[in-house]
Amino acid sequence: MQSLLALAAAHPALNLAAGKTLIVQGLAGGDLYVLESGELAVERDGVKIATISTPGSPVGEMAVILGAAASATVRTERPTTVRVIRDAVSAIRQDPELSFRLAWLMANRLDSTSAYLVKLTHQHEGKAEHGLLGAILAALQKPDGYAEVSRGDLYGTGSIQPPL
Numbered sequence: 001m002q003s004l005l006a007l008a009a010a011h012p013a014l015n016l017a018a019g020k021t022l023i024v025q026g027l028a029g030g031d032l033y034v035l036e037s038g039e040l041a042v043e044r045d046g047v048k049i050a051t052i053s054t055p056g057s058p059v060g061e062m063a064v065i066l067g068a069a070a071s072a073t074v075r076t077e078r079p080t081t082v083r084v085i086r087d088a089v090s091a092i093r094q095d096p097e098l099s100f101r102l103a104w105l106m107a108n109r110l111d112s113t114s115a116y117l118v119k120l121t122h123q124h125e126g127k128a129e130h131g132l133l134g135a136i137l138a139a140l141q142k143p144d145g146y147a148e149v150s151r152g153d154l155y156g157t158g159s160i161q162p163p164l
Helices: 004-008 061-066 088-094 096-123 132-140 151-155
Strands: 013-016 021-023 032-044 047-052 073-085
Touching (some): 004 032, 013 032
Antiparallel strands (some): 013 073, 021 073
């Protein structure tokens, strides 16, 4: 199986200085970025949720696949080069290898997330976590979307909201 970086090699490179914003949460997506070198910080609602530094890592794939606005802001932590796959939906539909590679990466992330949540559930068995871990695991299994988990859910004051 070709790496995502190899599949993106023919696409234009974008060089960014440290501190530049690549993706803004809430704005429409459409392009897929593949990290060639450097380091990216991912923030959602002002909370840093990930650092990406592995060459070949995709960025913006969730917005592209879901046809939704970007779910996070992505900024460079140091000088960074990404490959840009413009109109990624068309590229994904036309290239089975690209489609499979993205599906494999996203499935791998979901598998890792599910395994981690199960581990946390076992660690917190009998503790008051207000059903948050169970709610997250249930949300991951919803075929028609996801259930929103609010900050209040973390402290037992909120409720799980169905998708609109």
